[in-house]
Amino acid sequence: MQAVVKLSPGPGAAWATAPERQPLEGEALLQLVVAGICGTDLHILKWNAWAAARVHPPRILGHEMAGLVLAVGEGVQSPHVGDLVGVESHLVDLTCPQCRRGDYQVCENTRILGVDVDGVFAERVIVPARNCRVAPPSLDPAVVAFQEPMGNAVHAAAQGDLQGQVVMVTGCGPIGCAAVGIARAEGARRVVAVDRVPARLQIAEKMGADALVDTSSLPDLVRGLRAACRGEADVVLEMSGHPLLIQGALATIRPGGWISLLGLGDGDLTLDVSTEVVMRGITLFGVTGRRQFETWDQTSAYLSSGRVDVSPILTHRVALSDFQLAADLAGSGEVGKVVLYPRDGGWR
Numbered sequence: 001m002q003a004v005v006k007l008s009p010g011p012g013a014a015w016a017t018a019p020e021r022q023p024l025e026g027e028a029l030l031q032l033v034v035a036g037i038c039g040t041d042l043h044i045l046k047w048n049a050w051a052a053a054r055v056h057p058p059r060i061l062g063h064e065m066a067g068l069v070l071a072v073g074e075g076v077q078s079p080h081v082g083d084l085v086g087v088e089s090h091l092v093d094l095t096c097p098q099c100r101r102g103d104y105q106v107c108e109n110t111r112i113l114g115v116d117v118d119g120v121f122a123e124r125v126i127v128p129a130r131n132c133r134v135a136p137p138s139l140d141p142a143v144v145a146f147q148e149p150m151g152n153a154v155h156a157a158a159q160g161d162l163q164g165q166v167v168m169v170t171g172c173g174p175i176g177c178a179a180v181g182i183a184r185a186e187g188a189r190r191v192v193a194v195d196r197v198p199a200r201l202q203i204a205e206k207m208g209a210d211a212l213v214d215t216s217s218l219p220d221l222v223r224g225l226r227a228a229c230r231g232e233a234d235v236v237l238e239m240s241g242h243p244l245l246i247q248g249a250l251a252t253i254r255p256g257g258w259i260s261l262l263g264l265g266d267g268d269l270t271l272d273v274s275t276e277v278v279m280r281g282i283t284l285f286g287v288t289g290r291r292q293f294e295t296w297d298q299t300s301a302y303l304s305s306g307r308v309d310v311s312p313i314l315t316h317r318v319a320l321s322d323f324q325l326a327a328d329l330a331g332s333g334e335v336g337k338v339v340l341y342p343r344d345g346g347w348r
Contacts, residue, residue, distance in 0.1 A: 033145075067087065162183050260285045
C-alpha cells in the first residue's frame, strides 16, 4: 500500500510503499476514507527538537481519520465489517493505575498513532478495535475524522458550566474554533475569540463568537481582552499555549473563575501562583486528550444533533499524496482544518 512515511530522521516525509498485514486478535483493519493534518504532524515533518526526541523512523504519520472497516481480528465484537468509524489516537495500556481508575487519557504508557506507532496517513490502517468509534450515519466522513481533535475542545469545555457565562477562547486554530461553537451551544452569555490571524478569527465568528480580538494589532492586551469581555471573563478555554495569552487570561478572569489549559507552547511562563491563582480562587485545569470514551459520546452528540456545525472549520480538502501541500496550508495559519483523501476518492 501507499503511505506518508517518515523514512529517516530529518525534515520531510515521502509518499512511499509500506508493508501491510491482516488484523490480529483485538484489531481492526480500516480503509482510509479521510484524514486530518494537525500541528503534531507539522512538528514531525519539520523535525523539531520534540520530534527528534520522540519519533523513531521509519514511521507512517497521521492520527486523525475516518475509516471503513474491512476486517476484524479474533474476539472483536465491535466494530463490524462495513462500519464507518472515527479513531481514538491514544493507545493505552489498560493496566497502569490511571487506566485502572478509568482515567485513560493520562495513561502513563500512552502511545500515539503516527508518533510512537504507525499512523493513519495510509491507504489501509490497523488499529485496536477498542479505539474505533462507530460514526452516526448522518455525518460527513470529514466530520467523523474531526471528532478526534474536536474532542480536545469538548474535554476542555466540560470542566465546568458554560451556560450564562462570559467565555473567552484564546487561540483559534481548529480546536479553538470548535471550542467557540461548543460555548455557543452550551448557552454562553458572551463568547470572545482571541487570535493574531484574521482568517482564523473569521472562522471563529462563523462558529458563533460575539467578539473578536486580533492580538496582532492590540496595543494593550489586557485592556483589549477586558473590553471584548465587557469586563471580566468567567471562563477561559486556553488553546494557544502562548505565555502572553495565558498571562492575559489570568489578568482577565474574574475571581472564582476557571481556566482550561490545553495549548502547548514553546516558551517559559512565570506565574505568581499565590497572587494570581490562590488568593483569587482561580481553578486551573490541565487538559490532555479526550476521556475514553465519554468525550467521544459528547462530541458525537454535538455533531449528530446539529448543535455544533463544524463545516466552517473544514476549509481545505486535498489528496493524501499531496501531503506536503496540506502541510504548507496548515502551517500557514491562514486556514482551518485541512483534510486529506486517498487517491481513489475515498468514501463510496
